[in-house]
Amino acid sequence: MSKLIETIDLVTNFYTHEGVVKALDKVSLCVDHGCTFGLVGESGCGKSVTVRSMMRIIQEPGKIDGGKVLFYPGNNGSETAIDLLQQSEATMKALRGDKISMIFQEPNSALNPIMSIGEQVAESFLFHRKKEMSQQILMDMDASISKANPLKSILKALYRLAATRPEALILKLFSKTPLLKSWENRLHKEAMRRAVEIIAKLSIPHAQDIARRYPHNLSGGMKQRIVIAIALACNPLLLIADEATSNLDVTIQAQILDLLKDLKQKVISSVLLITHDLGIVAETCDRVGVMYAGNLCEVADVKDLFSEPRHPYTRALLNAVPRFAHEGELESIEGNVPNLVNPPSGCRFHPRCRDAKSICKDAFPESTKVGNNHQVACFLYTEKSREKS
Ligand SMILES: Nc1ncnc2c1ncn2[C@@H]1O[C@H](COP(=O)(O)OP(=O)(O)OP(=O)(O)O)[C@@H](O)[C@H]1O
Ligand code: SF4
Ligand SMILES: [Mg+2]
8 A cells, every 4th residue: 555644753842831741752653545544542642733743733832843744645656745844834724624634523613603504515615626616617608608699708708717817907806896796606606516415425314404504503413424524525635533423422423433434435545533442443444553642652453453462552551441351351551641741761651561671761662563564662572673683
């Protein structure tokens, strides 16, 4: 499989009054085209900061202090990547919601309470697909306008200008006239048509009626579907879902996950899924990354991670869940995620690790290959690989 997006040694800090929160310490992960990648770890481990850094939506007092976020939009593997951390804010705005979309836990914060659902979905098309919609409207006009009608031909020339050079001076002169108002109306109508189409695609019944409603008229599950519709409007290459189902009751959660699985095959290329629920990971993901205190400690294909977890933290996480614990090993992880203003030296997991050795306090374990597509950052494995060589 070819890479879609990867972080290399990503470092993000928060400069607070209490000190510098070292939230991400050289996080390197890769999501391939077509892959559903799950990111797991206890609360405060850095999952959200990782994806927000990838999208460049970290706000003050946070700052991305190092690393790269390489994006490979073509899926032939040979295309050169662009480093998202080096792009202008304008480029990022164009990418967000188009090539990469993100949905969060709380649909209410993503939806505008005073705009109809249809308008909100349509906004995405008006922002990212104006050119494409303009071309389509002009083509439709070509089919319907008789060449012999000079008035309509002038109108079409004006529309063509509006589609290709919206900043042209002559359009400013006409901006308040019904002529250009009718162009805006046509664009708006096309965006609304597409909005209803995508709402219906998400198996939402009575899409036309739903498009006319406002967020407060919809249930939590329905609102999250609309958020997904907005995120998927432009067929993104990557959908990032940060705890997108954790506020919903179990039945609705299962419906939304089924929907994502279905859409993943039809519409989206890859999904980066953040969840606390290892059951969801086992059922939906191809690969899994386990984070602890700002580090990625293990990455593997989902089957390998659940059958042969290597990192002591991954093992502890699995042993805390009855469905995944090895027989007789069900237990919670002692201690807490450390304060990242003063994280433990060496391996950040060492104060809680039963296998810790003296080196673990002094040095940072680099990521080591322990199997096919299986990487672990732990001295238990670096030493073994050294012994072998
Ligand atoms: N705005 C902020 N100011 C200061 N520290 C922050 C800020 N946002 C995040 N952090 C810190 O960054 C670290 C990682 O937080 P993050 O939100 O990524 O955790 P998470 O793994 O997503 O947790 P959860 O599962 O609870 O959502 C935490 O130590 C958190 O306190
Ligand atoms: S590096 Fe050491 S402390 Fe860290 S997980 Fe491995 S054994 Fe435990
Ligand atoms: Mg989070």
